[in-house]
Amino acid sequence: MSEQAKRPQVSTLAKDQVGGLFATQEPQWLKERRLSAWESYLQAPMPTVKNEDWRSTTVNKLDLGKLYPVKALTKQEAKIQSAKLEASLEKIGEAAAVYMEDYATSTFHIAASKEIAEKKITVLPLAQALAAETTAKDLEKLAALIDAKRGVVQDKFTLMNTALSASGLYVHIPKNTTVTAPVVMALNLPAGAADKAVESSENLAVFPKVIVHVEANSTLKFVSLTTASEASSETAALVNAVVEFHVEAGARVEVAEVTNLTPGTFFVNRVRAYLGRDAQIDFTTAGLGGGQVKSDLETVLEDRGAQAAVKGIVLGAGKEHYAYNTIADHKAPDTTSNIVFRVALKDSSTSIYQGNVVVDKVAQRTDAYQSNKNLLLSRAAKADSIPKLEILADDVKCSHGATVSPVDRDQLFYLMSRGLTRSQSEELIVTGFFQQVLDLIPISGVKDLLAELAASRIEDKM
Amino acid sequence: MSKVDESTESKTPSRDELALEGIGTDYKYGFRDEEDYVFKSGRGLTKEIVTKISQMKKEPQWMLDFRLKAFDIFMKKPMPTWGNCDLLNDIDFQNIFYYIKPSIKGEKNWEDVPDNIKNTFDRLGIPEAERKFLAGVTAQYESEVVYHSIREDLEQQGVIFLDMDSGLREHEEIVRKHFATVIPAADNKFAALNSAVWSGGSFIWVPEGVKVEIPLQAYFRINAENMGQFERTLIIAEPGSFVHYIEGCTAPVYSSDSLHSAVVELIAKPGAHIRYTTIQNWSRNVYNLVTKRAVAHANAKVEWVDGNLGSKLTMKYPAIYLMGEKAHGEVLSIAFAGEDQHQDAGAKIIHGAPDTTSMIVSKSISKNGGRTSYRGLIKVYPDAKNVKSSVKCDALLLDEKSRSDTYPTMEVDEKEVSIEHEATVSKVGEEQLFYLMSRGLSQDEATAMIVNGFFEPFTKELPLEYAVELNRLIQLEMEGSVG
Numbered sequence: 001m002s003e004q005a006k007r008p009q010v011s012t013l014a015k016d017q018v019g020g021l022f023a024t025q026e027p028q029w030l031k032e033r034r035l036s037a038w039e040s041y042l043q044a045p046m047p048t049v050k051n052e053d054w055r056s057t058t059v060n061k062l063d064l065g066k067l068y069p070v071k072a073l074t075k076q077e078a079k080i081q082s083a084k085l086e087a088s089l090e091k092i093g094e095a096a097a098v099y100m101e102d103y104a105t106s107t108f109h110i111a112a113s114k115e116i117a118e119k120k121i122t123v124l125p126l127a128q129a130l131a132a133e134t135t136a137k138d139l140e141k142l143a144a145l146i147d148a149k150r151g152v153v154q155d156k157f158t159l160m161n162t163a164l165s166a167s168g169l170y171v172h173i174p175k176n177t178t179v180t181a182p183v184v185m186a187l188n189l190p191a192g193a194a195d196k197a198v199e200s201s202e203n204l205a206v207f208p209k210v211i212v213h214v215e216a217n218s219t220l221k222f223v224s225l226t227t228a229s230e231a232s233s234e235t236a237a238l239v240n241a242v243v244e245f246h247v248e249a250g251a252r253v254e255v256a257e258v259t260n261l262t263p264g265t266f267f268v269n270r271v272r273a274y275l276g277r278d279a280q281i282d283f284t285t286a287g288l289g290g291g292q293v294k295s296d297l298e299t300v301l302e303d304r305g306a307q308a309a310v311k312g313i314v315l316g317a318g319k320e321h322y323a324y325n326t327i328a329d330h331k332a333p334d335t336t337s338n339i340v341f342r343v344a345l346k347d348s349s350t351s352i353y354q355g356n357v358v359v360d361k362v363a364q365r366t367d368a369y370q371s372n373k374n375l376l377l378s379r380a381a382k383a384d385s386i387p388k389l390e391i392l393a394d395d396v397k398c399s400h401g402a403t404v405s406p407v408d409r410d411q412l413f414y415l416m417s418r419g420l421t422r423s424q425s426e427e428l429i430v431t432g433f434f435q436q437v438l439d440l441i442p443i444s445g446v447k448d449l450l451a452e453l454a455a456s457r458i459e460d461k462m
Numbered sequence: 463m464s465k466v467d468e469s470t471e472s473k474t475p476s477r478d479e480l481a482l483e484g485i486g487t488d489y490k491y492g493f494r495d496e497e498d499y500v501f502k503s504g505r506g507l508t509k510e511i512v513t514k515i516s517q518m519k520k521e522p523q524w525m526l527d528f529r530l531k532a533f534d535i536f537m538k539k540p541m542p543t544w545g546n547c548d549l550l551n552d553i554d555f556q557n558i559f560y561y562i563k564p565s566i567k568g569e570k571n572w573e574d575v576p577d578n579i580k581n582t583f584d585r586l587g588i589p590e591a592e593r594k595f596l597a598g599v600t601a602q603y604e605s606e607v608v609y610h611s612i613r614e615d616l617e618q619q620g621v622i623f624l625d626m627d628s629g630l631r632e633h634e635e636i637v638r639k640h641f642a643t644v645i646p647a648a649d650n651k652f653a654a655l656n657s658a659v660w661s662g663g664s665f666i667w668v669p670e671g672v673k674v675e676i677p678l679q680a681y682f683r684i685n686a687e688n689m690g691q692f693e694r695t696l697i698i699a700e701p702g703s704f705v706h707y708i709e710g711c712t713a714p715v716y717s718s719d720s721l722h723s724a725v726v727e728l729i730a731k732p733g734a735h736i737r738y739t740t741i742q743n744w745s746r747n748v749y750n751l752v753t754k755r756a757v758a759h760a761n762a763k764v765e766w767v768d769g770n771l772g773s774k775l776t777m778k779y780p781a782i783y784l785m786g787e788k789a790h791g792e793v794l795s796i797a798f799a800g801e802d803q804h805q806d807a808g809a810k811i812i813h814g815a816p817d818t819t820s821m822i823v824s825k826s827i828s829k830n831g832g833r834t835s836y837r838g839l840i841k842v843y844p845d846a847k848n849v850k851s852s853v854k855c856d857a858l859l860l861d862e863k864s865r866s867d868t869y870p871t872m873e874v875d876e877k878e879v880s881i882e883h884e885a886t887v888s889k890v891g892e893e894q895l896f897y898l899m900s901r902g903l904s905q906d907e908a909t910a911m912i913v914n915g916f917f918e919p920f921t922k923e924l925p926l927e928y929a930v931e932l933n934r935l936i937q938l939e940m941e942g943s944v945g
Binding site for chain 1: 544638843857859860861862863864865866867868869870871872873874875876877878879880881882883884886887888889
């Protein structure tokens with residue numbers, strides 16, 4: 001029996017829902033990419049649990065036939081409407097630029113400080129960047145670069161994004177430029193069926209594409225928030241993002257992405273950072289809410305001296321499922337990667353962490369470390385850990401460690417003997433568990449924001 | 463091997479370079495015998511061959527039914543889509559001889575074994591080893607066991623140590639009760655293949671409370687080209703008993719491939735202790751695709767001590783199902799991959815009961831373009847409280863052509879557990895080398911010493927004679943191998 005016949009029938013996005021997207025004012029090369037991606041998307045099989053990458057993420061609950069891909073937002077709003085986001089932004093502090101797509105009000109918001117214009121930095125909604133000649137050229141060049149790189153996964157979800165993306169941001173930093181305050185991007189999903197003003201808001205599919213291009217010897221701080229309006233019901237929504245960082249020689253990028261979605265949301269996130277000679281990325285990801293979060297974080301160390309630090313904290317609650325996959329791809333000598341991933345699980349939440357360190361034949365003197373610690377806070381919680389190493393060079397230092405355990409009894413005993421209740425003690429221990437990662441985050445505002453978000457989740461009926 | 467010795471005598475300096483060549487060139491078991499068989503099946507696998515094997519062995523109907531069902535499963539199951547698929551898909555199942563019967567019957571007396579086969583095992587040092595320290599020996603040549611012996615005192619204590627075919631004939635009830643209960647035919651494609659065409663292997667039954675202090679041994683030899691060897695081993699340790707079983711494997715060097723696909727089932731009843739040691743040293747034209755699994759009941763202990771030096775592709779993940787409280791499982795393995803070798807080995811521990819503990823230590827070395835992969839699983843089922851498990855994998859890479867992978871999986875469904883995994887991949891430490899060389903050792907002596915130290919946790923678990931032999935093998939492989 002062929003594989004084809006055995007595969008369960010899956011629904012697909014209807015072309016008539018998406019037809020309008022192909023007719024937008026876009027350069028010809030992008031239209032062609034979209035159309036060819038659409039054809040491949042229709043052919044591509046839906047990932048199943050038999051795919052190693054998807055081994056514990058149940059995709060079959062996702063009914064693509066019921067989803068409505070969003071069109072590009074055209075209405076601009078001068079102020080941020082969501083109080084929750086407003087508060088988050090306040091925590092982060094001063095920003096060089098803020099871009100927000102709010103699907104609760106179907107508006108977008110963009111604001112930039114003087115610094116942006118003075119330093120000839122570009123922060124534009126992707127649709128606008130594609131409409132302008134110079135930025136469109138850079139985007140075309142970057143797209144061609146990626147096409148030329150073999151090994152980029154083109155599965156159903158990336159193809160879907162390529163074909164249908166009508167959301168996203170383009171950031172470009174010219175050579176030798178330092179931006180001190182972070183550039184913030186926020187995506188806000190609606191609270192649910194309550195908002196009748198928005199066409200079919202209960203079953204949104206958003207396909208953000210974020211392209212960040214940092215030229216040689218520049219630095220950038222970038223914060224990405226993906227949230228849903230509070231008190232959201234279990235609405236079905238899909239956020240399927242593709243994020244690219246092109247970090248050229250000697251440049252440094254500090255990134256923090258925060259996922260704070262509702263139980264009805266299926267979040268597929270593909271992040272890839274390409275690092276040039278001596279380029280650095282310091283990447284933090286936080287999984288703090290979402291029905292199913294499937295996130296691939298790949299750092300490609302393309303040239304000598306590149307360094308990648310990837311940190312993650314995940315705090316699962318309810319029936320949430322997190323599948324984080326970090327890939328450190330060492331393609332050049334003298335490259336360094338350091339991955340620290342901490343997961344704490346409450347209720348019946350589940351997590352599967354997969355990590356892969358790949359060291360090419362030429363990547364001598366690679367130094368790679370990968371650590372994954374899992375804290376189980378409830379009997380029904382479940383943690384899987386698959387830290388992998390694939391080493392083809394010999395002069396390397398690669399190691400990894402992984403643990404799964406409940407809250408340490410000695411620590412608990414100590415705190416309780418000091419008069420704290422059991423739950424207070426547990427909260428303190430979990431806070432400490434994350435603090436070790438939070439302490440490493442270079443963007444101070446994000447550190448505070450994450451500490452607060454984590455604390456509210458820890459306290460929440462623990 | 464002789465090559466190295468000669469060069470040592472003639473001109474000492476070049477010895478280093480020669481030894482660099484690795485195991486393949488020094489493979490001292492690579493000789494072959496003239497083929498003179500009582501029966502040799504045609505190439506390829508058919509229902510008729512399966513039936514014929516069963517008939518020649520005069521098996522009961524249930525075993526024939528089992529074989530035929532397994533044959534159907536084998537034909538239906540797809541090839542694995544993971545691991546080294548390129549090599550796996552190169553296997554030509556229709557080019558393999560599935561059953562070769564070398565002589566009329568298994569002998570109890572060494573003198574009665576046909577001369578050519580006896581010479582082979584003499585050259586491999588089997589009778590010598592037996593005289594020295596073994597409690598019992600089985601020697602399998604192609605599909606059948608040709609020699610078999612067990613010490614009288616053990617026989618008197620009721621220990622059964624037979625080849626699997628005799629086991630089935632003489633103790634059908636015990637076999638029927640346990641056979642394929644640990645590894646069903648449908649477990650995987652190669653287990654299905656083995657279930658359909660199995661021949662030979664060991665059957666061991668240790669009565670309650672009996673401790674077999676000295677090891678039982680089996681020796682497996684493939685001689686014919688494109689041979690498929692499918693031995694089937696079943697070890698049952700009744701409550702409170704102990705047995706240590708050692709197996710060794712070699713084959714001649716041919717230009718085309720042979721297939722070794724064994725199924726090994728261990729059952730450790732409450733409080734029993736089984737230790738199973740393998741020194742796999744097939745020649746580099748052998749596919750070694752083996753399913754090994756143990757069940758450990760309450761308070762039982764199972765240890766796999768697994769050394770993989772030979773073969774073209776090994777895929778072997780000894781498993782332990784800890785099904786009773788306080789059961790303990792250990793897997794201690796080393797892998798050495800030289801040119802054109804892929805050692806895809808590992809371990810699986812399933813914690814299915816509370817207070818069970820396990821430990822995996824895996825050491826691997828890749829050189830000369832070889833590839834080692836550790837592939838493992840630790841699974842903890844709900845309610846298996848107070849499970850403790852620790853996994854440690856270390857890999858050494860000796861040159862830039864070689865490759866090492868680590869694919870561990872941890873699946874934890876219970877909160878009250880402590881699971882640890884650690885792995886490192888590196889080359890021989892420069893500080894260590896420098897230290898030893900500053901004490902007057904040459905670079906390769908120093909490297910060999912470091913590698914011996916690296917494997918030490920494994921070698922110290924072997925009976926002395928084996929440890930000495932293994933150390934010598936490693937030394938041969940290591941000398942002059944500074945990459």
